[in-house]
Amino acid sequence: MAETKQNPTTTISQSHLQGLLHVASLTNTELFPIVVATINKYTRSVQPKEKGSKENNGWKDIALRVAIDVAKGQEKCCCQDCWIERYQQLSTYVSSGEKLSFADALKCLNCEECSKQRLQNALDAINALDPTDIVSHWLDWSGPVHILPTDIVSHVTIPQVAGLVRISTHLTGLNDSTSLQVKALSCLVKLMPQIENDAPRDIFLAVQKPILQQLSWDVLMQSGIKFANSESEHEFKSLLNQSFECEAEGDTDSHHAGIKRKRSDEDNIQSTDDINRSTIHYLLEAAHLARKGIVRAKHGAVIYISTSLGTTKVIGRGWNHDHILNKNSKNNQKNKLNLHSEVHAVANAIQLHGEDTCFEHLFPKATIVIVELSSDYGYESSHPCPKCDPMLRAVGIPKVIHSTPDGKVVELNLGKGNLEFLKNENVKVALGAACSELNVVCKRLL
Structure with missing residues (x-):
C-alpha cells in the first residue's frame, strides 16, 4: 500500500465526501425516503414512544423540509x-402543525436543477482531491471495495462514480448538461486508466x-476514452449497440409461472448468434437477463461452451426470480422459493439439450458467467453463494466468471464435477424446483 500523501487538497472529511457522492447519485424520489427514514430513526432514539401514547407526526413535516434542502x-x-443537525435547527422554529406531503414536497422542486446542483457539488469535491492520489490508492488497493484502509479518507470508488454518470444522463434539458456528463465520465476514466x-x-x-x-458519442470521446486502433473502436461500438432480444426471444415472464418454453430450431443453432463472442459479451447478456428478475438481488447467468470451430455457443440462460412450489397453497410466503440465476441457467440447459448430453458432454467443458446488478447503474460481486457453489460442482461446470x-x-476454477453434491439438500431442492418450473425431469436428482 502506498503511503498517503499529505496534501491540503485531500483534507475533506470522509463522511462529507461520501455524503456528497451518495446524494448526488440518487434522484429526488430515491433521496426523500432515505432522508426521512434517517430522521425517523433519530427521533425514535432520542424520544422513544411510550406504550399507549399516540405517535407525534410533527417530525415528518420537518423531515420533509430537511429532505427538500438536501x-x-x-x-x-x-x-x-x-x-x-438541520432537523434539530428546524425543530426550534417550524410548527408541527404545518402539514407537508411527499407529493407536495417533490412538486415544489425542479428535479433536473436539483440533480445538477448535487452532481456539481460531488464533482467539485472530487476535483478538489489530488488526482494522482485517487488513482494510486485505487490501483494499490486489491481488497474488497467495502473494506477500505482507514488511511484513505478521500477514497472514491468506481460504483460511486458510476452513480454520478447515471444521474448525469437525467440532465437532458439543461444548457450545460453535456459538460456535466463529460466531467462525470472523466472521473471514471481517471479511476480506470485502462479505459484510455x-x-x-x-x-x-x-x-x-x-x-x-x-x-452521446461526443460525450464518450470528450471524457478521455481512447482507442489503440480501429478494431478496438469497432468492438466498442458493437458492444454499445448490441441487442439481446434475439437471444432471449421466447424468454418471457411466463417462465416464472412454470410454463414450458417451446423448443425451436433456433435453440439448437445458437452458435450462429454467438460466433466469436468474448467474455464481455456474455457479461453484458447476463446483466440483461438480471434485469428480468422481480426480486431484490438481481442476478443473471449465461452458460456457454467453446466449439471445435473456435466459436462459442450458449447452452443455458437464467436469472433470479421467485418460484411458487405449490400453486394450490394459500400461504405463498412459505410456499415460495427464490431460484438463483445459476440454478435457472442449469435447468434451462437441461431443458434445451437433454440431461445426459449436458452432464456427459456439455457441462464438463462449460463456463458460467454470473452478474449481479447494483441498482440500475453499476455491479456487485456475484461470487456463487454457498448453495449455488455445490450445485455447480454437482453438475460439473468447472469454470465461473463473475462480476x-x-x-x-473474477475467474474461479471449481475443478472436476462431483455428483455426490446432488445429495446436498439445498442443491436437490433448488435444482429440482427449477427443473419442475420448466417441466423437466432430472433423473440424477431422483
Missing part, C-alpha cells in the same frame, strides 16, 4: 449527521450498458 444540494446538507489505453471496453464492466447508451464492483471480473 435535494436542492444546499450547503451542509450532504451526510446523515448534517441531516440530523488499450481496454476502453472495460467501461462496460463499471457502468451498465443502458446508462452508456444514453450518452465485481471495481470494474473487473
Whole structure:
C-alpha cells in the first residue's frame, strides 16, 4: 500500500465526501425516503414512544423540509449527521402543525436543477482531491471495495462514480448538461486508466450498458476514452449497440409461472448468434437477463461452451426470480422459493439439450458467467453463494466468471464435477424446483 500523501487538497472529511457522492447519485424520489427514514430513526432514539401514547407526526413535516434542502444540494446538507443537525435547527422554529406531503414536497422542486446542483457539488469535491492520489490508492488497493484502509479518507470508488454518470444522463434539458456528463465520465476514466489505453471496453464492466447508451458519442470521446486502433473502436461500438432480444426471444415472464418454453430450431443453432463472442459479451447478456428478475438481488447467468470451430455457443440462460412450489397453497410466503440465476441457467440447459448430453458432454467443458446488478447503474460481486457453489460442482461446470464492483471480473476454477453434491439438500431442492418450473425431469436428482 502506498503511503498517503499529505496534501491540503485531500483534507475533506470522509463522511462529507461520501455524503456528497451518495446524494448526488440518487434522484429526488430515491433521496426523500432515505432522508426521512434517517430522521425517523433519530427521533425514535432520542424520544422513544411510550406504550399507549399516540405517535407525534410533527417530525415528518420537518423531515420533509430537511429532505427538500438536501435535494436542492444546499450547503451542509450532504451526510446523515448534517441531516440530523438541520432537523434539530428546524425543530426550534417550524410548527408541527404545518402539514407537508411527499407529493407536495417533490412538486415544489425542479428535479433536473436539483440533480445538477448535487452532481456539481460531488464533482467539485472530487476535483478538489489530488488526482494522482485517487488513482494510486485505487490501483494499490486489491481488497474488497467495502473494506477500505482507514488511511484513505478521500477514497472514491468506481460504483460511486458510476452513480454520478447515471444521474448525469437525467440532465437532458439543461444548457450545460453535456459538460456535466463529460466531467462525470472523466472521473471514471481517471479511476480506470485502462479505459484510455488499450481496454476502453472495460467501461462496460463499471457502468451498465443502458446508462452508456444514453450518452452521446461526443460525450464518450470528450471524457478521455481512447482507442489503440480501429478494431478496438469497432468492438466498442458493437458492444454499445448490441441487442439481446434475439437471444432471449421466447424468454418471457411466463417462465416464472412454470410454463414450458417451446423448443425451436433456433435453440439448437445458437452458435450462429454467438460466433466469436468474448467474455464481455456474455457479461453484458447476463446483466440483461438480471434485469428480468422481480426480486431484490438481481442476478443473471449465461452458460456457454467453446466449439471445435473456435466459436462459442450458449447452452443455458437464467436469472433470479421467485418460484411458487405449490400453486394450490394459500400461504405463498412459505410456499415460495427464490431460484438463483445459476440454478435457472442449469435447468434451462437441461431443458434445451437433454440431461445426459449436458452432464456427459456439455457441462464438463462449460463456463458460467454470473452478474449481479447494483441498482440500475453499476455491479456487485456475484461470487456463487454457498448453495449455488455445490450445485455447480454437482453438475460439473468447472469454470465461473463473475462480476465485481471495481470494474473487473473474477475467474474461479471449481475443478472436476462431483455428483455426490446432488445429495446436498439445498442443491436437490433448488435444482429440482427449477427443473419442475420448466417441466423437466432430472433423473440424477431422483
